[in-house]
Each structure stands twice: as C-alpha cells, then as structure tokens.
Amino acid sequence: MGRLNVRLCGIELDNPVIPASGTFGFGYEFAQLYDINCLGTFSFKGTTRERRFGNPTPRIAECTAGMINAVGLQNPGVDEVIGKELPQLKKVFHKPVMANISGFSLEEYREVAEKLEAVDQIGWLEVNISCPNVHGGGMTFGTQPDAAASVVKAVREVTKKPLIVKLSPNVTDIVAIAKSCEDAGADGISLINTLLGMRMDLRTKRPVIANVMGGFSGPAILPVALRMVYQVYAAVKIPVVGMGGVSSAEDVIEMMLCGATAVEVGAANLVNPFACRDIIRDLPAVMDRYGIDILEEIIGGGHLK
Amino acid sequence: MREETLQILEHREIAEKVYRLTLGGKVGALHPGTFVNLSLPGFFLRRPISVCDAEEDRLTLIYKVVGRGTESLSGMHKGELQVLLELGNGYDLSLAGDRPLLVGGGVGVPPLYMLAKRLVARGAHPTVILGFNRRSEIFLEEDFRALGCDVRVTTVDGSYGTKGFVTDAMKGLAYTFFYTCGPRPMLRAVYGAAESDGEFSFEERMGCGFGACMGCSCKTKDGYKRVCKEGPVFRKEEIVWDD
Numbered sequence: 001m002g003r004l005n006v007r008l009c010g011i012e013l014d015n016p017v018i019p020a021s022g023t024f025g026f027g028y029e030f031a032q033l034y035d036i037n038c039l040g041t042f043s044f045k046g047t048t049r050e051r052r053f054g055n056p057t058p059r060i061a062e063c064t065a066g067m068i069n070a071v072g073l074q075n076p077g078v079d080e081v082i083g084k085e086l087p088q089l090k091k092v093f094h095k096p097v098m099a100n101i102s103g104f105s106l107e108e109y110r111e112v113a114e115k116l117e118a119v120d121q122i123g124w125l126e127v128n129i130s131c132p133n134v135h136g137g138g139m140t141f142g143t144q145p146d147a148a149a150s151v152v153k154a155v156r157e158v159t160k161k162p163l164i165v166k167l168s169p170n171v172t173d174i175v176a177i178a179k180s181c182e183d184a185g186a187d188g189i190s191l192i193n194t195l196l197g198m199r200m201d202l203r204t205k206r207p208v209i210a211n212v213m214g215g216f217s218g219p220a221i222l223p224v225a226l227r228m229v230y231q232v233y234a235a236v237k238i239p240v241v242g243m244g245g246v247s248s249a250e251d252v253i254e255m256m257l258c259g260a261t262a263v264e265v266g267a268a269n270l271v272n273p274f275a276c277r278d279i280i281r282d283l284p285a286v287m288d289r290y291g292i293d294i295l296e297e298i299i300g301g302g303h304l305k
Numbered sequence: 306m307r308e309e310t311l312q313i314l315e316h317r318e319i320a321e322k323v324y325r326l327t328l329g330g331k332v333g334a335l336h337p338g339t340f341v342n343l344s345l346p347g348f349f350l351r352r353p354i355s356v357c358d359a360e361e362d363r364l365t366l367i368y369k370v371v372g373r374g375t376e377s378l379s380g381m382h383k384g385e386l387q388v389l390l391e392l393g394n395g396y397d398l399s400l401a402g403d404r405p406l407l408v409g410g411g412v413g414v415p416p417l418y419m420l421a422k423r424l425v426a427r428g429a430h431p432t433v434i435l436g437f438n439r440r441s442e443i444f445l446e447e448d449f450r451a452l453g454c455d456v457r458v459t460t461v462d463g464s465y466g467t468k469g470f471v472t473d474a475m476k477g478l479a480y481t482f483f484y485t486c487g488p489r490p491m492l493r494a495v496y497g498a499a500e501s502d503g504e505f506s507f508e509e510r511m512g513c514g515f516g517a518c519m520g521c522s523c524k525t526k527d528g529y530k531r532v533c534k535e536g537p538v539f540r541k542e543e544i545v546w547d548d
Contacts, residue, residue, distance in 0.1 A: 022518070025519075053529055054522065057510065058509070059520045060512045060520040060521070062348065067349055067350055069520060074522055269517060270517060271344070273308075273513070273515060
C-alpha cells in the first residue's frame, strides 16, 4: 500500500483525490488532457431518471475567489448514462467510478439507484440531497433530518453498493442531518455541496443568474467546508468525504485533518483542468514538508482530544 | 486543448474601449471561429476571447472592456498570461462558395478577420459588413480591405458608412453562404434577413470553456449543445431562438 492510499467504504483508492460531480462531466473532456486513471476516482455528473436540460442561461457568475452556478442538473437521464456514457467511460477510466444521483421524489431516487446497481463499473452511489438549483427536489430532501433519512432508506432498499449521502451546507444543523442519514443506513457522508448565493449585474440592475440564485463554490468556501467536515466527523462513525473550495495538496491535507477519508475537488477543475492531476503530483512533497508519512493516518488527526 | 504560457508583445486601444492584444509563444495553427480562455491574475474564472488572428508563434486577440476583468486585462502591458487553447468548433470553411458574406457587429467582428484571411487564401471573394454604433468604435476596416475584401461599414448613428444596421447593408447583395458573429439581437436580425444558408457564432457566460460544467448550454433543433464545445458556431438550420 502506498503513502497516498485510502480506503473509502471498503474500496481501496490509490489516493484520496476525487473530482466532484458536475465539474468533471463523464470524464472524457479531461481524459483528452491527461490519464484520468491517476485519480482516486471521480463522481460523475448528477443523474436523474429523465433527461434534463436544466436552467436557462446565464447559469454562471464570477465571485471573489469563487463562482456561482445554477446549471440545474442538466444530464442525459439514467438510461442514456448507462447505455452510452458509461460504456464510453470504460475505455478511458479503469477504476470504479462514483455515481452521483438526484431525484424529485423518493420513487425517482429509488429507481435511478436500482438501475445503477446493476452496473459493475460503479463503486459507490453518491446520493445528492443538496442541489440548490432545482425546485421541489434536490435540496428540499437535504434540509430536514427525517426527509434525508427517507431518501437513504429508499435507496438502501435497492443497493448493496456503498451509499454516500451528499449534504447541503444550507441548513441550521448539519450534524443532525448527518446522524439521521447514518441511522438510516448510509455508509458515508459527503459534504459540502454549494452555498446558496447570488450576484447583481450593475448594468442591468438585475440578478446575473437567470435563475436568480445559485450555488457558490470555490476557494472562498473552504473554511466553511472544513468546519462542517470537522463537526460531522466528530458526530458520526461512517467515513466522511470532504469537499468545498479544495484546490491544492495543502487543502486536501487540511480536509483530512478535519476528518475527511477522501477529498472531492470541484470548481478548481473548471479554471485549471489539470487541478486534480497537479494536486496528486504535489501531495508527496507537501506531506514530506509537514512530516506526514502515510496519508491515511492523518484522517481526523486535527481533532482536539 | 492545451495550456500555454504566452508573452504580452503588444497591447493597445484601437477603438473606443476596444483593445488589440498580441501574444507570443507556442500558438500553432488555430482554426477561424475558435476561442481561447485567458487566466487573469486576481480573477477566479478565465475570460473567453475569440481568436482574431494566429500564426505559429503569435496570437492576436481583440476584445472590448465590458467589466472589471477586461478592464484589469487592458492595464497589462508586459508579462505573461496562461492561455487555454484552442476551444470551440470554429467556422466550416468548406461551405463558403466563391462569394461568401461575412457579417460582424461590434466586438463580434474579430473572429471574422482570420476567417476572411483563410477564405481569400482559398480563392474566395468575401464581402464583409461591419456594424458599429458610431465612428469611434470602428476597427479592422482597413485590415479587411488589405486582404482584398469588399468592405461595407454601417453605424447606427450614421457617423460613418451606411446609417443603420448590418441588415440594411445586406439588402440587394448576392452571396453563396454567410458567416456572422455579434450580439444576439443582431444575429437574430441576420437570421431573418439572410437569403442563403450560413453559420452563426454565439456568445454565452461560461464557467470552464471546455465542456465540463454545462454552464453555457443552449437548445438546438439537434438537442442540447454546449456553446463552448459543440459551438460557439452553429449552422442556421439548427438554431432555436427561444427568448
């Protein structure tokens, strides 16, 4: 086992670096730039039962040290993901991939999960109950402990794959929601999804984003993400996948000290398509600098006893 | 797609709020109608800018200052920039015929320059219509003439050339195919006025510029497409104007 290896819900990763859902598509754009098999894994574009176009444009706004997106779960639908995207991905990525799923009803979550259960290529299900950009689904399941648990139970019934629940930071008590998901049978918790935000266009005096609000991500949110990973790690026994503003090897180590077993990288991929490759390349030297021998040994190591 | 570090060789204002930026380094042969994505110090997202001209070791970009990012860029006179290139599909030169029409509006004019240059090199005789609001905004007129193109300029206020819109200058012209780039209302007017098939280059706020984030998706008759990846150039027959 190498210095960078970690074990996430029973599956060995060569390193803890995972491009986050919605910033890596189904991998091909990046596979043209570098060998994406250097990644721990990646979480593919959030998938729903039916094909979705998503929200009107503009969907993107720039912020200081970050960006807002309001894509709205554009995806080809689970059948096309299984029939077209995953067979194509198989040619360029030879590791188990993380399937990110979303829904507008318990039935939809269950149905999408059931279809993906049969695909060997998929290592984990990352159940998104935290998308801020869709109405009547997504985040509405992620803001109440009982509703979150009901999604976990619905998906649990149809999958034996490790089930990771992706939580929203737009809540009053993320720990209560994480514990509720753990009790309902989740194998892991990933956090944080984007923070709800908005910008105004001074020329038009209207919101920049057509959907008015969107999800704020990027380096600016790292401290919020670290705090929430720290809190959730202290409260649950299942592994935590940390994300939010990570863009360097140092950030990965900070996340792991807070309690992350693996670390997702989101917005950084969009401004530097080589971000994840660079982070993985930089990790050993940064570990040396801070006297870290084995990465897995530092998980949660930053907690005060 | 690749990332290159390019040196700022020359950078100056050539019309009202419009700058010509010449970069040196490993550029290579780029296709007309494609764009590059510049990383600006202090700004999170890159800035997508169309390719105006490209040679082996030299890239020319023309952009307008429209916000804080481009304003900051306009103040950079030396040093280097991180550039992702080349992005997007570009124009299909094989459709031109011998008398293509190129219609550009404002900051949509630059990508038509390299297109005209390549079309002339293939033996075509382009007619070029350049539309601006007023005289002080005009740029590249002489450059198109130097290529041997038949150039018509329109200004909305009539301070130079034909008074009116690019579509006023299109009346009565005979052409085999058209290529256009400019603000959305202009593209829509060209769509209505054109008497041949053609290609349109669209603009949209982008996240990544290389197809990963789905930030710039648009509807087409052929399904959903990404302006940055399957575009920015779309064929007339596939366009859906749903606003």
